[in-house]
Amino acid sequence: MMSPMPAIVVRAAVPQDFDAIIDLVAGMFQDLGTTVFPDAWRHHLQQALASRLWSDVAAFVAVDRADMPIAVAVGIIDQRLPSPRRSQGQIGYIEWLATTARSRRQGAARAATTALLQWFDEHEIDVVDVHSSPSAQPIYSSLGFNDPTARPMRRKRKDVSGAG
Numbered sequence: 001m002m003s004p005m006p007a008i009v010v011r012a013a014v015p016q017d018f019d020a021i022i023d024l025v026a027g028m029f030q031d032l033g034t035t036v037f038p039d040a041w042r043h044h045l046q047q048a049l050a051s052r053l054w055s056d057v058a059a060f061v062a063v064d065r066a067d068m069p070i071a072v073a074v075g076i077i078d079q080r081l082p083s084p085r086r087s088q089g090q091i092g093y094i095e096w097l098a099t100t101a102r103s104r105r106q107g108a109a110r111a112a113t114t115a116l117l118q119w120f121d122e123h124e125i126d127v128v129d130v131h132s133s134p135s136a137q138p139i140y141s142s143l144g145f146n147d148p149t150a151r152p153m154r155r156k157r158k159d160v161s162g163a164g
Contacts, residue, residue, distance in 0.1 A: 008062050008106070008107050008108055008111040009062065009063050010060055010061065010062045010063075010111045010112050010114075010115045011060070011061060011063060012054075012058075012059070012060060012061075012115075013049075013053065013059035013060060013061050013069075013072065015049075015050060015053075017059075017061055017069050017072075018046050018049050018050070019046075020061075020068060020069040020072075021049070021059060021061070021069060021072050021074070022042055022045055022046065024069060024071070024072050024096075024098035024099070024100065025045070025072070025074075025096050025098050026042075027098060027100070027101070028096060028097075028098035031133075032133060056076055056077045056078075056079075057074065057075070057076050057077075057095075058074070058075050058076075058116060058119045058120075059072055059073070059074045059075075059116075060072070060073050060112045060113075060115035060116050060119070061112060062099075062103075062108035062109070062111050062112045064103075070099065070100045070102075070103040070108050071097075071098065071099040071100070071103060071108035071109045071111070071112045072096065072097070072098050072099075072112060073094065073096070073097050073109070073112035073113045073115065073116040074094070074095045074096040074097075074116070075092055075093060075094045075095060075116045075119070075120060075128070076092070076093050076095050077090055077091075077092055077120075077123060077125060078090065078091050078092070078093055085127070086126065086127060088124075090123075090125055091125065091127050091128070091129060092120040092123075092125040092127065092128035092129070093128065093129050093130070094113070094116065094128065094129070094130040097109055097112070097113055097130075097136055097139070109136070109139055110139050110142070110143070113139060113140075113143060114143065117143060128145075129148070130145060131152065132145075
């Protein structure tokens with residue numbers, strides 16, 4: 001007889017989680033084909049998390065029994081100009097959703113994303129965007145995301161390399 005799967009525990013990220021979060025995010029980028037990680041990237045990300053977490057950035061981690069992050073959902077509130085669709089000019093964006101390879105398909109990513117969406121709701125963010133990999137699309141679709149009517153486009157300076 002199989003033992004029941006333990007309940008997934010999700011909590012707000014704390015500074016002690018930053019290294020694990022950065023490792024999860026690096027793994028996500030590797031899975032997406034990123035091969036070059038600038039030397040300063042980890043330092044800059046650590047500084048950004050330290051200065052912005054719980055102001056305009058939120059991060060929720062699903063943790064294992066030892067309280068180590070196995071999945072993370074990171075989002076940002078972006079302040080844009082007010083419009084008839086967003087009178088306060090704010091929009092949410094899911095920056096990253098990353099899970100350890102061994103924790104995939106167990107609900108950890110969904111649980112962390114659900115907590116992040118609740119944070120957006122508590123901050124009265126009416127629209128949340130995400131650019132999803134094909135593997136994450138079922139999670140987002142099940143949480144109410146759909147194809148927007150506008151198609152995102154991107155321009156990069158000619159001397160900038162990379163996909164992001």
